[in-house]
Amino acid sequence: MSDYKNIWVFIETANGEAKNVGLELLNEGKRLAQAKQENVVAVVIGDNNDAAVKTAIAYGADQVIDVEGEEYKDFNTDSYANVMIQLVEKYCPATILVGATNNGRDVASRTATRLRTGLTADCTGLDINEDGLVAWTRPAFGGNLMATILCPETKPEMGTVRPGVFKKAGPDASRTAEVIKEEIKTPAEMIRTKIVDIIKAVGSEGVKLEEAEVIVSGGRGLEKPENFALLQELADVFGGAVGASRAAVDAGWIPVQKQVGQTGKTVGPKIYIAVGISGAVQHLVGISSSETIIAINSDPDAPIFDMADYGLVGDLFEIVPVLTEEFKKIKAS
Numbered sequence: 234m235s236d237y238k239n240i241w242v243f244i245e246t247a248n249g250e251a252k253n254v255g256l257e258l259l260n261e262g263k264r265l266a267q268a269k270q271e272n273v274v275a276v277v278i279g280d281n282n283d284a285a286v287k288t289a290i291a292y293g294a295d296q297v298i299d300v301e302g303e304e305y306k307d308f309n310t311d312s313y314a315n316v317m318i319q320l321v322e323k324y325c326p327a328t329i330l331v332g333a334t335n336n337g338r339d340v341a342s343r344t345a346t347r348l349r350t351g352l353t354a355d356c357t358g359l360d361i362n363e364d365g366l367v368a369w370t371r372p373a374f375g376g377n378l379m380a381t382i383l384c385p386e387t388k389p390e391m392g393t394v395r396p397g398v399f400k401k402a403g404p405d406a407s408r409t410a411e412v413i414k415e416e417i418k419t420p421a422e423m424i425r426t427k428i429v430d431i432i433k434a435v436g437s438e439g440v441k442l443e444e445a446e447v448i449v450s451g452g453r454g455l456e457k458p459e460n461f462a463l464l465q466e467l468a469d470v471f472g473g474a475v476g477a478s479r480a481a482v483d484a485g486w487i488p489v490q491k492q493v494g495q496t497g498k499t500v501g502p503k504i505y506i507a508v509g510i511s512g513a514v515q516h517l518v519g520i521s522s523s524e525t526i527i528a529i530n531s532d533p534d535a536p537i538f539d540m541a542d543y544g545l546v547g548d549l550f551e552i553v554p555v556l557t558e559e560f561k562k563i564k565a566s
Contacts, residue, residue, distance in 0.1 A: 234388055237327040237389060238271050239273070239274050239324075239326050239327060240262040240265050240327065241262075241328065241329045241330065242255055242258045242273060242274070243258075243317070243332070243337065243341075244256075244259075244277045244289050246282070246285045249280070249282060249283075249284050250285060250288070251288040251292075252332070252334070253443060254334060254337070254394075254396040256289070258330045258331075259275060259289065259293045259294055260293060260399060260401055261399040263402070266295070268361045269361060271327065272295035272296055274295065274298060274324075274326065275289035275296070276298050276317070276320065277289060277300070278316050278317075279300075279306065280305055282299050282301050286412055290412075291405055291408055293402050294410050295410055295411075296412075298324070299415070300414075300415050300416075300417050301414070304424065308339075311424045311425055312423070313340045314343040314344050314347065315417070315423060316415075318344055319417050321389060325389075326389045327388060328390045329389050329390070331393045332396055333354065333394055333396070334396065345391045350389060351387055352393070353391070354393050355393060356369045356394045356398070357370060357372060358370030358379070359392070364385070366383050366384065366385055366390065367384070368381050369383070369384075369390075369392045370382075372518050396443040397442075397443050397498065397499045397502075397522060398501065398522055399522070440474040442476055442490075442500055447473030447503060448474050448493070448500055448502045448506070449465075449473060449474075449506045450506065450507050451476075451477055451478070451487070452477070452480055452510030453480040453484070453509060453510075454510070454549055455509045455549070457486065460550075461475060463508075463550070463557075466557050467557045470560045470564060471560070473504075475487075477493065478492070478493065478516050479513070479515065493519045493520060494513075494515045494518065494520075495514075495516075495518045498519065499520075499522070500520060500522070501524075503523075505520050505526045506529070507520070507526065507529065507530075507537050509529070510528070510535075510537055511530065511537060512538070512539070512540065513536070514536075517540050520540075525542050527541060527543045527544075528543070528545070529553065531548060533546045
């Protein structure tokens with residue numbers, strides 16, 4: 234067990250560029266690594282990774298392991314897991330952090346199973362306990378309590394973390410780090426699936442929820458889908474994104490890709506504006522990393538006000554248009 238050291242962060246990529254979630258985890262991984270007096274290592278798998286490698290270094294990686302090949306151009310569980318397993322067996326990392334995206338969850342679970350080690354899913358908090366183990370914190374029982382999970386018997390300790398839970402550090406283009414290029418091939422017969430076509434999901438256009446600095450979300454109080462146009466107008470003033478509570482999504486008012494909360498997307502924008510959202514526990518868990526929360530609701534006893542930094546009690550159909558116009562004036566000046 235003592236042979237295992239360093240914190241690894243899987244850097245998910247798209248078209249050769251690093252996705253935000255890996256950069257967020259580099260910042261948190263750096264904190265954990267410093268507590269253990271170890272290094273934070275970025276693992277980049279893909280084809281033509283130069284841009285992603287440079288970005289990982291700028292955002293805090295002490296070392297980068299780069300694996301390139303045509304078979305890694307598009308994400309595939311079989312090939313990516315094969316790479317991760319071989320790297321782990323060679324370098325023995327103590328901890329691996331993976332973004333809880335569709336691809337991240339896929340490769341993390343396959344890797345953990347093959348390595349016969351533990352994997353904690355959808356973490357919202359990380360720390361180091363007195364024994365040097367990672368304390369993985371995640372919501373349990375529908376978000377009604379937080380469970381802290383340890384993995385003392387096997388290495389590496391692995392966990393997935395939702396995008397938006399942690400903040401990125403500021404990039405430093407002057408940073409340097411060792412880049413290790415590993416030649417790992419995955420035989421074609423091992424890859425059982427391939428991407429035939431990529432179809433954009435409805436609602437995937439515009440600013441992504443996980444990357445937006447301002448999010449305006451609507452709930453049951455909006456009454457009908459057409460009223461989300463009010464929120465879009467307000468979000469556009471900031472160059473932000475529109476989100477929704479589970480109630481609005483279940484009602485079919487807005488695509489599921491816009492759902493914020495424990496069963497949707499965890500977000501951490503600079504400003505989160507909750508409009509007509511009462512504030513179920515599952516929703517509050519998903520927005521707890523927001524810097525500033527503004528709630529608009531006609532019910533003064535709505536739970537959302539307990540978490541909000543600012544609250545407006547009143548008719549959202551009167552308040553939102555006024556806010557939009559006032560913010561437009563401020564922006565114009």
